[in-house]
Amino acid sequence: MESLINYKLVSASLLYSFIGIAILFFTFWLLEKVTPENLWKEILEKQNMALATIFAAFIIAIAIIIGASVHG
Numbered sequence: 001m002e003s004l005i006n007y008k009l010v011s012a013s014l015l016y017s018f019i020g021i022a023i024l025f026f027t028f029w030l031l032e033k034v035t036p037e038n039l040w041k042e043i044l045e046k047q048n049m050a051l052a053t054i055f056a057a058f059i060i061a062i063a064i065i066i067g068a069s070v071h072g
Contacts, residue, residue: 020066027062031055 032039039055042048 016070020063020070023066024059024062028059031058 039051043052043055
């Protein structure tokens with residue numbers, strides 16, 4: 001009887017997901033190191049909404065790039 005779930009594809013999808021999340025966290029860390037100010041301090045303590053919007057757009061753009069590269 002054929003299995004409805006192809007475990008090889010599921011494991012590959014999980015692996016690519018973890019790789020994508022790791023790359024996303026790495027780019028966040030890299031952006032945090034490159035910018036002159038502490039991003040979390042600016043966004044959370046000083047309530048800098050402009051920086052939060054730009055940073056959110058950056059994270060979404062990186063996520064789209066990672067998703068497209070993983071998808072092939």
